[in-house]
Amino acid sequence: MVQNKILQSFRTVRSGIIQNSSPLGLIGLITVSVIIILAILAPWIVPHDPFKIDATNRLIPPFWVVDGSMNHILGTDHLGRDILSRLIYGGRVSLLVGFLSVLIAGVIGLFLGLISGYFGGTWIDQFIMRFVDAMLAIPTLLLVLVAIVVFEPGIVTLILVIGLTSWAQYTRLVRGEVLSVKEREFVQSATTLGASKGYIIRKHILPNVLSSFIVVSTIGIATAIMTESSLSFLGLGIQPPDITWGGMLNDGRNYIATSWWIATFPGLAITITVLAITFLGDWLRDILDPKLKKGGDADE
Amino acid sequence: MKKIKVISILMIFAIIISACGFSDPDSTSDKEGETNGYELLTIANPADITTLDPHNNNVITTSAVLVNIYNRLVARDENGEFIPELATEWEKVDDTTWEFKLNPDVTFHNGDAFTAEDVKFSLERVAKDTTLQQNSTFRQIESVNVLDDTTVQIITGEPDPQLLSRLATPAASIFPAAHFEEVGAEEFFANPVGTGPYKYSAWERDDQVELVKFADYFAGEPKWETVHFSVVPEDSTRVSELLTGGIDIAFNIPTADMERIDENDGTHVALAPIQRVIQLWLSTEEGEPTADPKVREAIELAIDNQVIIDEILLGSATPTRTHVAPGNFGADESLYDTYLYDPERAKELLAEAGYEDGVTVEISVNNYYTEMAEVVVGMLAEVGITADIELIEQSQFANRLFGEDLDEGVFVGWGNDMFDGSVLELFKSDNVTSYSNPEVDALLEEAAYNMDEEERADQYKQVQQILAEDRAVVYLFQLEGRYGVNDRINYAPRLDELYYVDEITLSE
């Protein structure tokens, strides 16, 4: 059964790729895959030790610029570290922060949203929604900032903090979706079949809520990566020697005018990743919509 | 359809044009109607002043501003020598009594005449009020006795060889006693009154402090009409402001921009040594790898001070093996402008200590010095020492330090606003460092109350030698202050990092 499900969803995705071959979606998918693969394989493919500091080889420009060398294709930073290697390593942490924090926020948000939506109008719903309002009334960055002071900045802290402070938007989204799905007749129809609450949530509500949830989650990943870089800018991000794109961007901020490459490449990496994830999200929404699945038109 | 398109394009143009219309109003308006160029001086700091109360301040950038509003009895010249300010002369009556003759022709900004009562009030305030941040520096003062309008005696509890140094810090500023008591502290610091060359005009928080000329300044009419200490936290923005002529002096510019500023038409970089010495404290506590003197020595030998100075600081520092730099009391110049570097020997030492396969030390770093610390980490790695660094926000650093919540290694830049060897008291037992050496303790204790200058200086020199041998601290270098300066003015940065605005002149 499980295998069937997996096979089926694989087929779904595959047919989605073939039939809704939005080029942007495909570009997004490929880009994200490449970044993930690079991140996983980082230790084996980086041309240099990304942590190796060499003060005498600092600020070497990329190879196509005068004074650049093929040894450091994208140049070196202000401490003489190889930028390409650091970019590849940085992707690890940035993606980890993005995915895991959204996972945390998503799980909490989905859970509370389902409860709140299903029990819409009751005191449970009221309580959850007031909590959501409270969370949403504070800018996420501000919440993260305050929280980061409490705990020491680090990868785990950051993931936890971003995750625990950004669930409210998911709750709100999921609740809204649940409320609207709940009114659809097929849910009533399941009730008339004698289905239990748990069954209805699991089988009817959740699958119909999931697609917009997934789309918003992909955007959440992008937002988390941006939040991390903003924190790095404010000096409260992930600490060296851990490498993140935000941290690299921040390292380079004083060199933008003199050694542009230090900040430009991580900046590009963030932008490209966020773009790719956004494309991927839009595209996921399309392929997760069964209405766009082909196969046998109505005949009568 | 067409109309919509036209409208949208027009809208976008409208923003751009309206924006351009406003652009650059101050740079043009300032230049016009200019008579002598002394109308406005703008100095940009990375942080705002924290208070207008010098007694309740321990931030150097705040002092740098406040010294223009208030005066002390004595001051230091640009080389660190004592010079008269509100006091015309002083003498040591006995080991615990000092007598000061005051300048009779001084008036406060509000017109009040400066008298001995003001000195008594001000110094006793900072010496007695334990809630003030500078209280501990002045606790030595038992009382201030007014002999007549222009004579005071300061009585210390113990013999205090550093009294003059204390009185020369900005924290010893003198307030108008009658006015202060009349309006109360809150109102006083909302509109502070001092005797300095510039009067307080406005403080727009996180934006700028505005001072204006005090024409009746006792030492002669000040040069500048208005002085702005503006706050530009982002380094690159501060440099940009300097390059576009928005400011005259930009403090603490990134080394990366030094060349740009020098090459830019109309700006240059001014460098001068400051009291700050970058140092790495190493725990000698039992159980830590750094408890082994060989490891500590290896660390010192692994660091190539000159490479950091040349590559990261572009030459704007001097290597040192002591905190007490020349110009300070008790400096051991044999330890200055020198460093030890021998990575091969460092490896040997590690092997001797049983760490052939490497050793890991944890270092807490004040994030102000991240870049240098990271290079040090790289150098330590070369000889087989893995340094895990934890960056600590500049302002959190002190908390963590005094909460004794730091790692075995501490990478820190430490100033010396007393210009005295007493700064070494950091290494007295039961202080923030873990170091404990009875010999050092005894020397420092004696020196603290020793009124014999020569002997006292010698005691400090001995301490410096012992520390250089024990390596509970590895000194790296004395920093230079890096200021970006507009070519229209002459500005020579000072050792104490203070801005004496009146020393800044227009260039010809």
Place this chain on the structure above:
Amino acid sequence: MPTNDVLLEVKDLVKHFPVAKHRNQQEKAVVKAVDSVSFNVHKGEILGIVGESGSGKSTVAKLVMQLLEPDEGQILFHGNDIFKESRKERIETKKQVQMVFQDPYSSLNPRMTAKEIVTEALIIHKKIAKKEVDNKALELLEEVGLGKQHLNRYPHQFSGGQRQRLSIARALSLKPDLIVCDEAVSALDVSIQAQILDLLKQLQKTYGIAFIFIAHGLPAVKQISDRIAIMYKGKIVEMASSDEIFDAPKHTYTKKLIDAIPPSHPKYRKDRMVRED
């Protein structure tokens, strides 16, 4: 008809909905959606309920389906008051009363295949082993005139009429005694409507299932119903056999409804005489 033939008995059913209070209204305003409604459904009978939008006919359906709780009154199914039953009994009742909804586009979960939809009730009530699912699903689909090729399709791949067939197959799966059709053909093209009505009639004959057939117009109901109830503003204003309603309508509203029915041939036009002048 003898009373032991009664499958469903609705007694004095009342359901009010609160509406937002108006500024200068003191009392709580309510909509009397169902206002003291009583009727019986006999075994194997098709009862048509006709009323325009807002007449309360859908609320009656929801009450019968236990999707709503009544404010007053009783609903007896096989003689038991369904709102006083235990949880377990209620589930039993639910199995025996099924529903086909109006909107063929929202009454089917877009993420389930036809197979999953029609066998869902069986799986919920654990009446079927996993390997039987395909066979049972096919059986049900064939019952409503669909075939093997439809098993793994999603609802959006069906036409409106086919979807309504799916809904009926789903309702049939538990072999219920009563199926409530709430405007089940209103959204369909006329020719499709006829097919669905035929299907229902056939199911009634084959399995003896009773139907409550709700519609907003008389024509559809006339064709299929044994008896017809006319609802107007929350009340049943007239209830009689299908022929009686058309031959001798008593209530003025019933007459108005009949009057509004378009002719089946231009020759029955009411204004024909005028037009030909």
Place this chain on the structure above:
Amino acid sequence: MSYLKRSLLQVIPSLLLLTVIIFALVYVAGDPVSSMLPENATSEDREILAESLGLNEPFYVQYFQYLRSMVTGDFGTSYQYQRPALELVLERLPATLTLSLMAMLIAIIISIPLGILAALKRNTFVDFLVSGISIVGKAMPNFWIGIMLILFLAVQIQIFPVSGADTPAHFVLPAFTLGVALAAEMTRLVRASVLEVIEEEYVQTARSKGQKESIVISKHVFLNSLIPVVTIVGLQFPQLIGGAIVVETVFAWPGIGRLLLTAIETSDMAIIQTIVFVIAIFTIVVNLLTDLVYRVLDPRIKYN
């Protein structure tokens, strides 16, 4: 009116929960004592100070004290500035609000025409370009945009001042930097909204009257597509203020964000609490306002 009353009542539990969240966070953040004393103070000094500040009381006592004084308008005193925190925050609030409003204005001015243009030219090069720019605009960290703008527009071509908050020209770069992400978001939203509305039958009705396409768009599409946009603008407001923390640092803008950063660096509890609270209240007010605007805009809600 009853709507307003109801909304206001709903706000109260949220605010209470908010105070708990804030207080808990700041409580854990803990020890402000060290930052208040000079570098060489003794541990007795620390103890005395902690005692005098009531920092040795248990959590709930401190919370209720906090709540009680807050109700009376006392948000505590900043250690760093030795002044009432509320006063400090309110002093900076106008700068941040002006910046945020300017950013929002810029975002609106940019996004509405571009969004409409993209929708009307759907699937053409123009649409692709606009959508592309807007996605990129959202994907760039705003401090990066800010530093770049300074380098090019202020240092290279010198058409705008670098930093500070003196003249209208000073607004342009920071407000633009802050508004870019919102503009990008809104452009996409306006586009989607217009595309949706343009499919509505009443638009066909207007065309069937023989109305000019430009008037069809301005009269029938524009206003209707504005409704979801208004809602988003309200929801985005807190994120805008969040962005201001970064932008204020880049452009030396003397607002609440800078105050917050200083406060965070010095663990100035009172200021942090007050800022979070004031921003939250502001957000709630803005949300109420957008709700009202929404009600005014949409007669379906207004006349019900």
Place this chain on the structure above:
Amino acid sequence: MSKNHTGPLLSVNHLVTEFETRGKNNITVVDDISFHVNEGEIVAIVGESGSGKSITSLSIMGLLKNGGHVTGGAILYQGTDLLKLSKKERRQVRGKEMSMIFQEPMSSLNPMLRIKSQIAEAINIHQPAKSKKQVQEKVIDLLKQVEIPDAERVANRFPHQLSGGMRQRVMIAIALACEPKLLIADEPTTALDVTTQAQILALIKDLNKRRGTGVIFITHDLSVVADIADRVVVMYQGKIVEEADVFQLFDHPQHAYTKKLMRAMPTIEKKAGDSHAN
């Protein structure tokens, strides 16, 4: 548009409408159809969903969207081929010469605007010379013409405050604002209750009779056709399969599809005892 034109009001000749689909062949939705409407005549187009009947009406109005294009044939209105007109000329035909009402009275009125301004808009477009007061009077007059009671009050309301039937009356008022010669009604009663449907049908018939407006009435419901049409065009899969006088069609349906439709019609009249039977 020549005033003294003598032929049919509208004649559609070999009309072909296609829709673009990305990357694939175009879909032909209306496939070479021809029919005409005389002045004062009600022509019903009957067909099931997807038969192309609505697309035909949109093609005539020039309101095709989503990649739909007329790719062949001619649409002659009083002898002028509408397809050869410029966009502007085409627009001026809409509303003034021919107008349209839609199926969904819920969504065919702009929810943001008051009833009066939506009707006034239709007047202002083609008769800009009218003063505000004249327009106002005309609005009320139109509302009265479509038998809306309390016209002054309704004029000031928003669409959502009206019932479905009232909205459809307002739509008809808008369509009639400039007294067009042709009214296209696309399933105008499908979403309405039976009694409301009867009223709207009566209204359309009445307007047709009193003003001589030609009507194209699109529906899937033969009984509505029986009630209203003079002539019937039956469409099936984009083609016209039958065209006949309404009596002829009901008495002698030719095409199999027509017959199927006929069979599906629910009948309520009793054959015997019908006074009109002849």
